[in-house]
Amino acid sequence: MSTTTSHTPGPEGPPRPVRLIQNEATTEIPVHLLFRDEPEPVSVPPRPAVVGRRQGTGEQPRLRRPAPEKARHAPQVDPALVERPARVLPGAVGVFAGACGVAGGLATTWWAGALPPLAVQALGLPSYTGAGLGPAQWAAYAGAGALGLFGFGGLARVRTGRASVLGLFGRYRGTVRRTGLMWVNPLLLRRRVDVRLRHWRSDEMPAADASGVALRVAVLVVWRVRDTARATLGVEDHERYLRECVEAALARVPVETHGSGRGCVDAAGEALTRLVAGDTAPVGIEVFSVRPSLVEYAPEVADAMQRRRIAALDAQHRATALTSVVDSVEDTVTRLTMRGLVELDDYERKALVKDLTVAFCAGRAEATS
Template sequence: MENKEITFSGTVLNGLAMLVLSLIALLGSIGLIIFACVTDNGSCAAAYATTGIVMLIVDIIIMCGFVLIEPGEARVMMFFGKYRGTFTKPGYHWVNPFISVKKLSLRARNLDAEPIKVNDKAGNPVMIGMVLVWKLKDTYKAMFDIDSQTMAQSKPGEVTIGTTAAGIMNSLEQFVKIQADAALRQVAGQYAYDDGEENGSAMTLRDGSDEINKELEEKIDERLAMAGIEVVEARINYLAYAPEIAAVMLRRQQATAIIAAREKIVEGAVSMVKLALDKLSTDGVVELDEDKKAAMVSNMLVVLCSDENAQPVVNAGTLNH
């Protein structure tokens, strides 16, 4: 999108110098008014009083032109409703007092969004939250392309603060929150929570963090570009199944883990049985026919794969009386 922001090119004077001049003018105007009150010459008193009053009025108008800008701040300058540019030079300045000045912050702001409930690609309800870092990039779009001055809604009985500097930034933060929430729902709905049987080897919310965070950042950046807002970073910081299915999904995960462990145990047991049979045959310890090998394999697998400790039965032979 086209950048509509321009740099303010109007008259800017040193604020400290103008402050000294305005104080001198203020003292001079007060002195003239006092002198007019104590003098006995009527015509001179009227002239001194008129001059003093005019100087005082002009001085009050001049004092309305002082602008203090800190690093990371900007002033949107408007002259009778017309945008004249954005002023960002830090310092104490004096500008045309008839220019309307709107204060904005260019500093990075952090949004820690509360987890929201969304449906993943498989239709499972999940709770997902994110953290977002953003800052203003184009002050013109922030001020005039969206309704930032009246978008901040006050509570019943409170004064609306949408036209103040804090109110404008709060309204922009609310705009960011709503758009980021919509982007998060869109991205979360494109992926499954984990790699269930129906998902295969596709990327999931749980294991595709870097790619998904990058896509989330791009989606939010697209939505906030209209407001002149730049996304510095966006990432998912909370991910869990919704409470109503959390217990069921936990049991499914436990079953998957148990099956994987059983497969590993069986694989190891078969290897040990094969090693034992090969060792007995190579060393000639005992000759086993196929039936005895089968019985030995069965017994060893039961011992090695059982959850309980084996209780051996010792064959002591036949008792002769």
């Protein structure tokens, strides 16, 4: 590397020398450009003049930014599988079509002459000897039967709080949320779904607290089906999927016992609700709350935790009793000394404190027993 000096003319006065760095691998670079104090733009990073690092240029290696961690995504189903209303007709249309089919069958029977005389008189039809059962009569029978079957076979009654998911040859054709009597294409497969607000109380499931102690937890889940198409066709069994999501959430969220405070239990319920709602939303299930209704220790650790709790309560009781006795002794000695009832030196004071402590502890033990 060699350093040369060139002269750059200034705006006023004689030209000033400018130092340059030059070697066989680089071009001439002014020295003052390597140590500029000018602030660089924040929004757009400067583009380096040299892409790779070359020996002898003094260029620093380019630092690569760490790739961002991939965010956890909820399970996805077919984006085209979204609930949409199905095409149905009022129930009166089906009743009318079925009645027309029955009337057509009776008329064809009268036309063929197979209708009994009593039926002819009851229906008020004119007497007719009949043309017999020929191809025309059989075709009329087929048409009337098909009309009657389609008319009465397509009648459906949807109750309040229920919905019917319709499909044809494995393809989703829509959802019926209307209530009452209506006519649906009888070729469509119907699946009834309960869309009411529902609650489910689980059996005791395994869980753990923040310390890793095994627990048995029962939760109360309030939920409903929001998208019938995804709930029915997106998963095999949406109720079973909900139960498994609750079990998975309990394995990830530590649950504290009711003795730890109401705030801990509420915080666990909010975390469970958030996790379960995020896992079940893609399959059309809306979860409102997941609250622990029963929290107890597992049978294998229940006895040990009970003994530990009793020991902690006993130690707390002893500490409280000792604090009360010490305060009482201090108050008694202070009053006796300040009122001038006794004059005590250090030895006498210690003896009095000892006697009062023993007396107060004995009296508290007798009162407790």
